[in-house]
Amino acid sequence: MTKNLCLFDLDHTLLPLDSDHTWGEFVIRQGWVDAESYRAGNNAFYAKYQAGTLDIHEYIAYCTAPWRDRSAAELAAAHDRFMNEDILPAIHPVAVDLVRKHQAQGDLVALVTATNEFVTGPIAKAFGIDHLLAVNLERDASGKVTGRIAGTPSFREGKVTRTAEWLTGMGLSYESFGRIHMYSDSANDLPLMEQATDPVATNPAPSLETIARERGWPILKLFP
Template identity: 65%
Template sequence: MNLCLFDLDDTLIPLDSDHAWGEFVTRLGWVDAAEFRRRNDEFFETYKAGKLDVHAYIEFATQPLREHSAEETAAAHRQFMAEVITPRMHDSARQLVQSHVDQGDLVALVTATNEFVTAPIAQAFGIADLIAVRLERGPGGTITGRIDGVPSYREGKVTRVEQWLAGRGLRWSDFERTSVYSDSTNDLPLLERATHPVATNPSPALQAIAGERGWRILNLFK
């Protein structure tokens, strides 16, 4: 059996779903537009620099979810999918995912974006297994603003994948071939565990590293 792990943002879709969700709730009028956009942009820049305080970000980003009912947030996400995500899901990305599914690979989406934002996106790509930032839930399933367990960010992605594999009675060494697709140097710890790392729509920094190491470079959206 082979293993295939996909990053999401700027890898399978040509945008950052976390940042885009922040822009979307701003457009809905759920937040103070100027202040929320300022902080959302600041967090996004620290993420791209590999210096994100993921716990502080989750507390910030889930505020709109904590202030609206489950019914309201579910309806908003359906609108987000229809207006923002689905139109940006390219056939090239869908076909890439399907090719690994058709080969019988064990496929997972591994993302630093939280599970609320990404679960419907994984489903839309036909990916059954999602490894995302888990949101801690309080009484009645309410979102607390904290992270449950290890965040799937940078080295945490490796930890979470290992936990997921262990739950299936598996280890890295059980796979003849491990493919990892990502656009970002944030995912170097995961890419370095792959037998077949693929720099996908890579940032300039990752493209340079991929060139030095002889990794495959794939541009899905050109």
């Protein structure tokens, strides 16, 4: 029997926060940047994301600048602190249960996020999700992050492209599945939600909630 496909957005969908923006606040706590100027920039990019006007390439150059020259050991230690201080305390059992429900049904489950793979790799593992489609960071010959994006960013229409590429690599396509669930909070994800047979507006922002009500999509509120 053909498996069903289940795709999860991450920020404000499975997590009650934005991991990208929260990482920016963590970078400030690390003392890697000037707090006032970096916070202003981080907040401005976040506002553009919420408004649907973010230039993802410009943002990746900005948000990787404070750490891309740091050693792998320093970054690994910092990410461990970030997970322990910011992410693990924010993971709600109800979100984990939703992931487990789809896994128990035999669904092919993936996390599809516009946050970069450096930030989200450990978060996907914390949720027990094996397949992560995140913004891939370009690296030079020495493995150093350049501040540019490798390939198509998993953002807006790019999420449709990246998911299709991932499925093709397994000899599959969107048409391989009887049902496709897509959980997201953001209207930025409308292109991917429109590929789904079962789009679910999850903790939706007002713009997505309006669209979901107009289209008769279910609305799921995981968090208070």
